[in-house]
Amino acid sequence: MQTKPSGFRSPWLQLALSVVCVLVSELLLKLGASATANPTSSWSWTGINSLVSPLVWWGILLVIASFLSWLYVLKYIPLTIAFPLSRVVDVLVPLSCWIFLGEAISMRRWCGIALVVVGLAVVAKPVARLEERL
Amino acid sequence: MNLLAFFFILTSLVTFVAGQLFLKRAMESTARADFARPRFISLLTAGIFAMTISFFLTLGLLQRFDLSYLYPFQGLSVIIISLSAAIVLREKLTMQLTIGALLISAGIVLVSLS
Numbered sequence: 001m002q003t004k005p006s007g008f009r010s011p012w013l014q015l016a017l018s019v020v021c022v023l024v025s026e027l028l029l030k031l032g033a034s035a036t037a038n039p040t041s042s043w044s045w046t047g048i049n050s051l052v053s054p055l056v057w058w059g060i061l062l063v064i065a066s067f068l069s070w071l072y073v074l075k076y077i078p079l080t081i082a083f084p085l086s087r088v089v090d091v092l093v094p095l096s097c098w099i100f101l102g103e104a105i106s107m108r109r110w111c112g113i114a115l116v117v118v119g120l121a122v123v124a125k126p127v128a129r130l131e132e133r134l
Numbered sequence: 135m136n137l138l139a140f141f142f143i144l145t146s147l148v149t150f151v152a153g154q155l156f157l158k159r160a161m162e163s164t165a166r167a168d169f170a171r172p173r174f175i176s177l178l179t180a181g182i183f184a185m186t187i188s189f190f191l192t193l194g195l196l197q198r199f200d201l202s203y204l205y206p207f208q209g210l211s212v213i214i215i216s217l218s219a220a221i222v223l224r225e226k227l228t229m230q231l232t233i234g235a236l237l238i239s240a241g242i243v244l245v246s247l248s
Contacts, residue, residue: 033196045142047193056193063189074161079154079219080227084235087212090242103200108244115241116209123234 004076011076012131014069015085021066023092025059027100032056084123091116139198143207146191149184151214155222156181162223209242 004011032055038044050056073082091113097103105113160177163169216235220227 029193030196033193037197039198044197045138045191045194047190047195047197050193050197067185071157071161074158075165078225079158079223080216080225080231080235083154083215083219084212084231084238087209087238087242090209090238090245094245097200108247112241112244112246115244116238117241119234119237119239119241121234122237123231126228126230 009072011073011082015073015077015082018066018069018073019086019089019092021062021069022086022089023096025062025066026089026093027096028055028059028062030097030101032059081123081127085120085127087116088120091120139195142191142195146188146195147208147211147214149188149191150208151211151218153181153184153188154211154215155218156184158219158223207246209239209246212242213239 007013029050032053033047033050035055036050036053038049041049043049070086073086094103094105094109094113098105156177160174160181163174163177213235216227216231219225
């Protein structure tokens with residue numbers, strides 16, 4: 001691994017920024033896509049008709065922002081570490097759906113969320129040790 | 135979930151993984167001494183192209199299913215990406231990272247099944 005910049009240019013901070021952008025964009029895309037849903041159209045599988053929703057465009061903007069941060073992350077952190085860590089979003093998305101969109105979380109889903117958290121800890125632990133040494 | 139939905143979910147997954155591998159290759163190449171701009175551009179373009187297909191397929195799926203149900207299918211991408219990064223990109227995949235990736239994938243699948 002090469003030496004990593006610190007501060008705002010720290011790849012770890014950029015990874016976190018990328019995750020936040022993905023989280024907010026997913027919520028906006030869901031709101032926008034639901035508002036414009038037209039399942040009878042055969043073209044609707046492509047999702048193209050969602051583009052009339054401004055929420056979808058805000059979502060796209062955040063997707064681009066998260067993408068740029070992510071590219072920067074890829075420059076410094078191996079995929080085997082960066083990608084699993086980026087899936088903290090899979091805990092944050094259901095939680096946000098529960099809080100903001102009123103979607104239900106079953107017992108099984110809570111168990112899944114707990115498993116992901118344990119997995120994240122397992123991946124993050126050797127990374128933390130590695131960073132300390134640098 | 136019908137067969138068509140399964141097909142679109144699978145396609146969005148495969149294009150997503152391929153996109154990540156292309157992008158990683160592209161960004162890695164910027165740090166190398168023998169950096170070649172045409173190679174970087176074509177890798178980046180391939181990555182963005184694959185991710186774009188995946189993105190629009192996901193939008194189409196979002197019109198039909200709850201986000202909290204649909205989104206976690208991408209969880210499978212964790213273990214798939216870790217394995218393919220080890221195989222295709224020759225990244226070091228330790229036992230601990232494999233277990234972590236498996237736990238995350240299993241957790242996300244469990245979320246998507248409920």
